[in-house]
Amino acid sequence: MPAAGEQKIAVIGAGIVGISSALYLQRAGFAVTLIDRDEPGHGASFGNAAALAPHAFVPINSPSIPRRLLPLLFASGSPLSIDWGYAPRMLPWLLSFLSHCRPAEVTRIAQAMHTLLSRNLDHALPLFRESGADRLMRGGGYLHLYESEAAYHSSAGEVTLYKRLAGDVEEIDAAEIRRLEPNLAPVFVRALYFHSALHYLSTVEVCATLVRHFRANGGCFLRDEVRTLDARPDGRIRVAGTQDGIYDQAVLAAGAQARRLFGGAVEKLPLETERGYHVMFGKQAGIISRTCSSATAGFAMTPMSDGLRCAGMVELAGLDKPPNPACHAYLDRTARRFLPDIREAPSSTWMGFRPSMPDALPVIGRSTRTTNIILAFGHQHVGMSSGCITGAIVADIAAGRMPPIDITPFSPARF
Numbered sequence: 001m002p003a004a005g006e007q008k009i010a011v012i013g014a015g016i017v018g019i020s021s022a023l024y025l026q027r028a029g030f031a032v033t034l035i036d037r038d039e040p041g042h043g044a045s046f047g048n049a050a051a052l053a054p055h056a057f058v059p060i061n062s063p064s065i066p067r068r069l070l071p072l073l074f075a076s077g078s079p080l081s082i083d084w085g086y087a088p089r090m091l092p093w094l095l096s097f098l099s100h101c102r103p104a105e106v107t108r109i110a111q112a113m114h115t116l117l118s119r120n121l122d123h124a125l126p127l128f129r130e131s132g133a134d135r136l137m138r139g140g141g142y143l144h145l146y147e148s149e150a151a152y153h154s155s156a157g158e159v160t161l162y163k164r165l166a167g168d169v170e171e172i173d174a175a176e177i178r179r180l181e182p183n184l185a186p187v188f189v190r191a192l193y194f195h196s197a198l199h200y201l202s203t204v205e206v207c208a209t210l211v212r213h214f215r216a217n218g219g220c221f222l223r224d225e226v227r228t229l230d231a232r233p234d235g236r237i238r239v240a241g242t243q244d245g246i247y248d249q250a251v252l253a254a255g256a257q258a259r260r261l262f263g264g265a266v267e268k269l270p271l272e273t274e275r276g277y278h279v280m281f282g283k284q285a286g287i288i289s290r291t292c293s294s295a296t297a298g299f300a301m302t303p304m305s306d307g308l309r310c311a312g313m314v315e316l317a318g319l320d321k322p323p324n325p326a327c328h329a330y331l332d333r334t335a336r337r338f339l340p341d342i343r344e345a346p347s348s349t350w351m352g353f354r355p356s357m358p359d360a361l362p363v364i365g366r367s368t369r370t371t372n373i374i375l376a377f378g379h380q381h382v383g384m385s386s387g388c389i390t391g392a393i394v395a396d397i398a399a400g401r402m403p404p405i406d407i408t409p410f411s412p413a414r415f
Contacts (some may be wrong), residue, residue: 012226013377016384017391021395033219044276047278048383050201053194054121057111057113057161079298081326082315086316117389119405120386138198138201140199141197144162146296172192177191227241258355265369270357276354277311277328278349281307281310282347285304299335308335313331328349354381355377355378356380363412
């Protein structure tokens with residue numbers, strides 16, 4: 001294979017994972033083309049809860065899920081929704097998901113994700129500073145809130161993991177919650193305060209700023225929809241869309257949309273989509289000072305440059321069904337319960353696709369079918385908190401270097 005400086009490499013997907021991969025590949029000397037059917041940052045990177053949270057290593061797989069699953073699915077006002085017409089197609093994924101809800105599995109997953117997330121800032125901050133995207137970041141930490149002592153004690157397993165693995169966590173009481181966030185309704189009795197977390201003022205503008213920096217340094221951004229990836233006899237990769245290109249290597253970082261390219265040169269992996277939602281309140285940017293999440297409501301609130309974002313929900317319904325108004329209504333209703341000073345109607349709403357593997361671990365590594373294709377997707381709820389280190393790992397893989405962490409837990413071969 002030619003040296004990095006002589007190699008052309010395509011990165012498919014211009015969310016935070018693909019953009020970070022493009023930037024770190026560029027740093028390594030590759031000639032990089034970043035490809036997406038949309039403008040940068042308009043997929044899952046656009047509409048998430050906008051937190052950069054090193055502590056977000058506890059998976060949604062939980063030992064309590066098997067006994068709570070049916071009540072969650074059938075309860076009115078639940079943060080979990082399923083399209084029963086789509087459910088049969090998801091059954092293998094759901095069964096695999098449940099198999100990873102055992103306590104030992106949850107601990108293993110959390111430890112692997114902690115290894116990834118705890119190093120992300122080391123790789124994010126240099127990119128943000130070089131590009132000027134650091135102006136779109138704010139500190140202040142992150143509050144994870146509990147509405148009752150019963151809710152806190154029922155989360156004992158995750159609390160133990162937070163306290164064992166997160167070096168910056170402090171348990172605070174209702175009075176301290178009130179001091180930090182006086183506009184929150186007095187319904188929270190306890191919280192975990194993660195001091196080192198940051199939040200984004202605009203996730204889409206961070207992505208756009210990084211891509212401008214990438215292009216200013218010679219990178220190419222191509223607006224196109226990739227339809228197939230083909231391995232040529234000479235080992236190079238044909239990336240086929242409305243425009244075709246031949247590359248020495250390719251990176252598949254297309255989030256939930258990556259599954260549309262499975263088959264042929266890319267093995268089929270158990271990638272599903274957890275549809276997420278948000279509502280924005282355009283006049284409420286100053287109502288809280290940091291990301292605040294509810295341990296029971298499946299819900300987070302973040303102050304951003306264009307207002308207050310209230311994001312959450314897990315809807316299992318695939319890539320093609322239109323947004324579910326009931327999910328937006330749940331977020332609107334819950335936001336007003338937690339922040340009773342909100343009087344306005346939402347200024348905008350959004351639905352997008354979280355790329356999710358059944359074991360809550362992303363896929364990062366060379367394809368088992370085509371070694372010149374590197375896979376980097378499946379970051380579920382934590383793409384904005386782990387995308388930059390993933391990009392650095394991708395560059396190391398492409399250049400034949402040792403990654404900064406052990407990536408065995410994220411290997412495509414685990415399936």
